[in-house]
Every structure is written in C-alpha cells, then in structure tokens.
Amino acid sequence: HPDAWSQRPMWGTNHVVSNVVIQKASPKGEIEVRSRFHMMELRRDDVRHFAGSYTHHLKKTRDGFRIKLQRVDMTNAQAAYDYVLQVWV
Numbered sequence: 001h002p003d004a005w006s007q008r009p010m011w012g013t014n015h016v017v018s019n020v021v022i023q024k025a026s027p028k029g030e031i032e033v034r035s036r037f038h039m040m041e042l043r044r045d046d047v048r049h050f051a052g053s054y055t056h057h058l059k060k061t062r063d064g065f066r067i068k069l070q071r072v073d074m075t076n077a078q079a080a081y082d083y084v085l086q087v088w089v
Contacts, residue, residue: 012041013040013042014039014040016038016039019036020034029059032055033055036051036053037054050076053073055070056070
C-alpha cells in the first residue's frame with residue numbers, strides 16, 4: 001500500500017530543542033529539566049510538523065546524568081494523523 005509506513009524512500013527530519021530550564025534540583029543529584037521542541041519531517045512530498053515540550057528527570061551517576069523519566073507533551077496532540085487509525089466506540 002503506498003501509504004504504509006516504510007523507511008523507503010528515506011525521510012528527513014530536523015529537530016530543534018530550546019528554552020532548556022532546570023525546574024528542580026535535589027541534593028541527591030536528581031534534576032528536573034523542561035524544554036520546548038519543534039520537529040519537521042519530510043517524507044516523500046509531505047512535510048509534517050510536531051511541537052511541544054519535554055520534561056526530563058535526570059539522575060546523576062558516576063558516568064554523568066542518566067534519564068530516569070522522559071515525558072513528551074505535544075502541542076498538536078489533538079490533531080488527526082494520517083498514519084494513526086482512530087476508532088470511536
């Protein structure tokens with residue numbers, strides 16, 4: 001099917017992350033960070049845009065920080081996507 005998701009032809013993406021802010025920091029080395037993102041995807045002749053905010057809870061380890069929790073809140077989460085089957089019961 002021509003609309004079936006495939007990696008052929010290859011698609012192109014671009015990600016921008018900005019407004020990175022440390023919300024909380026604990027003495028145990030855990031921090032909460034919020035940021036904004038915008039992602040553009042080009043697949044065949046279609047361009048799609050996704051935007052929203054990230055929340056990361058990071059934990060300090062010997063090797064640096066590790067992601068303990070990652071949350072994505074999309075600004076356009078209510079939009080219909082052509083690749084998602086929506087069923088109303």
